[in-house]
Amino acid sequence: MKKIDLFSKDEKISASEEKEVKSRRDFFKKAAQLSVGTVTAATILGPVEIKADDPAILEEQPWATTLGDPVTKNRYGLPSLYEHNNIRRNMKLLQSGNWQASIAMCPIHESMGIITPNGLFFSRAHGGVAQIDPNKHRLMIHGLVEKPIVLTMDELKRYPSVTRTHFIECPANGGPEWRGPQFNSAQFAKGMMSCAEWTGVYLKTILKDIGLKPNAKWMLAEGGDSSHMGRTIPIDKVLDDAMIVWGQNGEALRPEQGYPIRLLLPGWEGNLCVKWLARLEFSDKPWYAKEETAKYTALKPSGKAIQHFYALEVNSIITSPCPEKPWTDIKKGQLVEIEGLAWSGMGTIKGVDITFDGGKNWVKAELKGLVLPKAWTRFSYIYKYEGKPLLLGSRAYDDAGHIQPTVKQEREAMGVESVYHRNAIHTWEVTAKGEVNNVQVLS
Amino acid sequence: MKKIDLFSKDEKISASEEKEVKSRRDFFKKAAQLSVGTVTAATILGPVEIKADDPAILEEQPWATTLGDPVTKNRYGLPSLYEHNNIRRNMKLLQSGNWQASIAMCPIHESMGIITPNGLFFSRAHGGVAQIDPNKHRLMIHGLVEKPIVLTMDELKRYPSVTRTHFIECPANGGPEWRGPQFNSAQFAKGMMSCAEWTGVYLKTILKDIGLKPNAKWMLAEGGDSSHMGRTIPIDKVLDDAMIVWGQNGEALRPEQGYPIRLLLPGWEGNLCVKWLARLEFSDKPWYAKEETAKYTALKPSGKAIQHFYALEVNSIITSPCPEKPWTDIKKGQLVEIEGLAWSGMGTIKGVDITFDGGKNWVKAELKGLVLPKAWTRFSYIYKYEGKPLLLGSRAYDDAGHIQPTVKQEREAMGVESVYHRNAIHTWEVTAKGEVNNVQVLS
Numbered sequence: 001m002k003k004i005d006l007f008s009k010d011e012k013i014s015a016s017e018e019k020e021v022k023s024r025r026d027f028f029k030k031a032a033q034l035s036v037g038t039v040t041a042a043t044i045l046g047p048v049e050i051k052a053d054d055p056a057i058l059e060e061q062p063w064a065t066t067l068g069d070p071v072t073k074n075r076y077g078l079p080s081l082y083e084h085n086n087i088r089r090n091m092k093l094l095q096s097g098n099w100q101a102s103i104a105m106c107p108i109h110e111s112m113g114i115i116t117p118n119g120l121f122f123s124r125a126h127g128g129v130a131q132i133d134p135n136k137h138r139l140m141i142h143g144l145v146e147k148p149i150v151l152t153m154d155e156l157k158r159y160p161s162v163t164r165t166h167f168i169e170c171p172a173n174g175g176p177e178w179r180g181p182q183f184n185s186a187q188f189a190k191g192m193m194s195c196a197e198w199t200g201v202y203l204k205t206i207l208k209d210i211g212l213k214p215n216a217k218w219m220l221a222e223g224g225d226s227s228h229m230g231r232t233i234p235i236d237k238v239l240d241d242a243m244i245v246w247g248q249n250g251e252a253l254r255p256e257q258g259y260p261i262r263l264l265l266p267g268w269e270g271n272l273c274v275k276w277l278a279r280l281e282f283s284d285k286p287w288y289a290k291e292e293t294a295k296y297t298a299l300k301p302s303g304k305a306i307q308h309f310y311a312l313e314v315n316s317i318i319t320s321p322c323p324e325k326p327w328t329d330i331k332k333g334q335l336v337e338i339e340g341l342a343w344s345g346m347g348t349i350k351g352v353d354i355t356f357d358g359g360k361n362w363v364k365a366e367l368k369g370l371v372l373p374k375a376w377t378r379f380s381y382i383y384k385y386e387g388k389p390l391l392l393g394s395r396a397y398d399d400a401g402h403i404q405p406t407v408k409q410e411r412e413a414m415g416v417e418s419v420y421h422r423n424a425i426h427t428w429e430v431t432a433k434g435e436v437n438n439v440q441v442l443s
Numbered sequence: 444m445k446k447i448d449l450f451s452k453d454e455k456i457s458a459s460e461e462k463e464v465k466s467r468r469d470f471f472k473k474a475a476q477l478s479v480g481t482v483t484a485a486t487i488l489g490p491v492e493i494k495a496d497d498p499a500i501l502e503e504q505p506w507a508t509t510l511g512d513p514v515t516k517n518r519y520g521l522p523s524l525y526e527h528n529n530i531r532r533n534m535k536l537l538q539s540g541n542w543q544a545s546i547a548m549c550p551i552h553e554s555m556g557i558i559t560p561n562g563l564f565f566s567r568a569h570g571g572v573a574q575i576d577p578n579k580h581r582l583m584i585h586g587l588v589e590k591p592i593v594l595t596m597d598e599l600k601r602y603p604s605v606t607r608t609h610f611i612e613c614p615a616n617g618g619p620e621w622r623g624p625q626f627n628s629a630q631f632a633k634g635m636m637s638c639a640e641w642t643g644v645y646l647k648t649i650l651k652d653i654g655l656k657p658n659a660k661w662m663l664a665e666g667g668d669s670s671h672m673g674r675t676i677p678i679d680k681v682l683d684d685a686m687i688v689w690g691q692n693g694e695a696l697r698p699e700q701g702y703p704i705r706l707l708l709p710g711w712e713g714n715l716c717v718k719w720l721a722r723l724e725f726s727d728k729p730w731y732a733k734e735e736t737a738k739y740t741a742l743k744p745s746g747k748a749i750q751h752f753y754a755l756e757v758n759s760i761i762t763s764p765c766p767e768k769p770w771t772d773i774k775k776g777q778l779v780e781i782e783g784l785a786w787s788g789m790g791t792i793k794g795v796d797i798t799f800d801g802g803k804n805w806v807k808a809e810l811k812g813l814v815l816p817k818a819w820t821r822f823s824y825i826y827k828y829e830g831k832p833l834l835l836g837s838r839a840y841d842d843a844g845h846i847q848p849t850v851k852q853e854r855e856a857m858g859v860e861s862v863y864h865r866n867a868i869h870t871w872e873v874t875a876k877g878e879v880n881n882v883q884v885l886s
Contacts, residue, residue, distance in 0.1 A: 024733065025644035060578065061718070063668055068571025070542030071699065075530035076522065080702045082577055083511045083695045087518035087590060099513035112642035112690035119519040119559055128511025132848040134525055154772070163556035163812040183711035199555035225506055249692065251563060252526045259523045276506070296884060329597070333491065337603045369606040371814075384605060 012085055013109035079119070086110045088120055096373040100128030103170065104256065105408035107318070108341065109324040113369055114376040116167065116194035118249050123256035124170050124192065126291070127227030137224065139244070143282035146211025152261050154312075157246060159201040159209075164243070164266065165375045167343050167432070169193035169312050170294065171269040171420040177415040181438040188320035189438055190426070198264055199247025200371045203280075204239050213240075216282040219261045220289070224278030231272045231290035231296075233265065235282075235358035237310070242267050243278060266332070267345030268310045269376035269420075271296055301415035312345030313423040314404055316352055316379070327434035330385045331333035338381040339366070340394050350376035358391030358427060358441040359406060390430040391441060407440050452879070462874040464503050474498035479626040489797050512772075516532050522562070529553045531563055532630060543571030546613065547699065548634035551760070551784065552767040556812055557608065558818040559637035566699035571732070573719045582669065582687070586725035589654025596703050600689060602644040602652075607686070607709065608818045610786050612636035614712040614739065614863040624881040629765035632881055638819035641707055642690025646723075647682050650667050655682075659725040663732070665704045667721030673732035674715045674739075676708065678725075680753070687720060687726070706735035708790030711753045712863075714739055755788030756866040757847055759795055759822070767877065769813030769879030773828045781808070781824040783837050789841035792820035801834030801870060801884040802849060810839070833873040834884060841859035849884050 079086070088104040106122035111120075116122075123129070136152045142148035173192035178183045183189045203219075212235075219238050223229040233242065243264040246253055253259045265272050266308025271291065286308070297305040318340035321327050330336050342349045349371060351361040364380040379394070397403040405413070410424040429437040522529070524824075526677040531547040540793050549565035559565075566572070577596045585591035616635035619625045626632045642845040655678075662681050667673040676685065676806055696702045701718025708715050714734065729735075729751070740748040761783035764770050785792045794812060796805040808822040822837070840846040848856070853867040 063573040063575050064671070065669055067543045067669055068535075068573040069698075071547040071566045071568045071572060072531055072533040072542070073572065074562075074699075075547075075804065077531070077566075077699055078562065079519065079563065079579075080574065080695060080698050086694060088520070089518070090513075090515040099515070100510045102514045103517075104514045110694065112604070112693050115558060115693040117692050117694045119517075119521065121520065121522075125511065125515045129514060130506040130511040130518065131523070132506050135521075144715075158777075158779065160823065161555070161782075163821065165813070171818045179532045197556045199559045221752065224504065226508055226510055228507070250555050250558040251529060251553070251560045252518050252523060255512075255523050256520055259525075307809075324715055334601075336601065339604075350671050370608070372832070378606065380603065382766050403787045437758045 109186040112244040113270040121194040131223035144216035169197040173420040200245030221274040222279040227277040232286040298418040314402040315423040316342035317383035342396035344398035348373040349397040352379040477710040552629040564637040573668035587656040587659035608707040610638040617865040643688030664717040665722040670717040675729040741861040757787035757845040758866040759785035785839035787841035790841040791816040795822040836870040
């Protein structure tokens, strides 16, 4: 464990000053008299006159003298009103021009750990968020299976369930920035993703029950919403870890995530994880549906497009600092924690490197908390802030041998027309004042 | 993997019937015509006349033909309106008679995985739920430390953070049932607990920074709400895994959990994890505060009370079936998944046994998903339902060598006056009709 000394000397109370602290009441009184903002220990407890028994003190903090809310005022609880800025924000897509075919961006700069709370989970919809009555919804499984079935939600949930923690990411995450930075914001640059604990049934469990015909090589997944999103999945993925999920972080899937059920293909493009799932059909050929021809194909420099584009590459972003969380209040010589998220649709994060000079030199970050396959993985590096300009970037690698490319390497391979699957090293410029800007290092 | 056959023969479509399925439109049409309830595949697709090209079909499901909601209609998302029954419910405490000093019970029967969503997290308050302005809140750390400090929330959060998944449980969970069953409900019998991913700072990290004096043996934790909950913690726990947390499942702590900060003592009584935390004082003696003398002590048959009562014992409960989730719709011969939660404040769950005859015979359940120390651990057993009466119970054991006692063993040790720390084997009676009742097996 590194020695931590986050507070400069003049912010600390000396041992001799401490004897003046006569009671907690003084603390409340003096704290309450101070204006909002950064208050140092010395300011609160240093020069002030201590009156240990002033009875008027506690009234100054209203919550210390009056009863709070009944514990079940909210039978379904909500965040503190002081957290009103921690919300999803809308990225209206240029090509559609409406709020139904749009994206609710996750505030990844405010994220902690690896769970995204359901209220902040990113959402992309093609025909708006359907509000489906689960009692009327059915799942049909047919085509090249021995026993086609149509299931009610109650019937589906009788299958033995599994719970897995996985990220879901739109393959267009970062897609607006193939030619250069567009957003001075972590939320808009990389917020088309989130991570949750999902509960549902493995498709292989159902297929073992109803029987898959030997010539079944592809599965069509189709949504019951008005967009009828249809995507073709190769059978190997179906029989590996594909799930039908109805649970998200311990409760029913949210409407924005496809309530009552969605397909989950761990590590694969979010749009393949069809929401409001209504139909699975098995065939010996792929379908080439609208959303896998007109969209979700990646144009290469050769003029040819990648059509069957599935697993998301290893990727990472620093979330602290970032444009929304600058270092403008950090003093020279203070230690500060650099934090970020790494993920790979192809395996488990094995490590993350940090650069302070745009990729010339690298140091090893620490992975913290749970490290799970195809899940967000948080990394950390304790840094002594010196108030110098930085080009701060992160480079993740996974246990399948993948590592993030530089912007130059990515452009050489994919050009700038792909829209999808950007995973080049992301760089923040940190100015001498601690401001943070979105930049790209082209070398 | 066991062979799963959850649907009896007459509920399945034969392969020959499947050729009548001409399009998904028929599926939607016929599904929509059926009334709510259990609908078998044979009923939907068997005898009905198929008209493949009826244009009126899709209109019958409104969400299939009309745009849904804008994706950022809710910048902070909410559950589906159809989930209105998955809520916390109030247990009004007899001795207090008001809604502020009460308990919001977690719907554990609806839980999935090991994460409780923040909106459903159980909550106990002594003076109501304080709504604290984080800009005005301070944390004082003083007493036997080298450098006493008063921290703003921004300053506190500059310490390097850690993220850990732990349950929090009120020691009175199940406490009303020392003399026998009181609630025909899993939510009311064992819902004074939940489990989340917590983010904050280890107290040992702060103490390394400010210096702990050698004679510091106890820590007082005090809340800034109107109840000023005060509890004394031995220094060994403080220096082991005690945290000050500000994050809960990837967002700010909820007001009911002590926003902006609470103490977290993994595995120890929930009331020790002081909410709305405002002050930590170190001393060479314990405090004997109100809430550790008048309350939260356990009266033994000898007439003496256990006063310093900390870690929660190994425990478990079956959540499916339960009174809220009976087996009345399960048919004889069907396989059904028995599920439940196990937890120990003293270590990691090592295994769970299931009994069908009130403890005479036991079989081994499977632990599923993540198995983490001092966290909810989910167990599962695939059972062939025969429609016979059962006395269904679970018995968990942890890696520290603890195992749940029988009711008889627990009463011999603790009598029935303890109120706190009940962890005897919990039994559900399953009737021949599949109804489920809360009972106690006294042998």
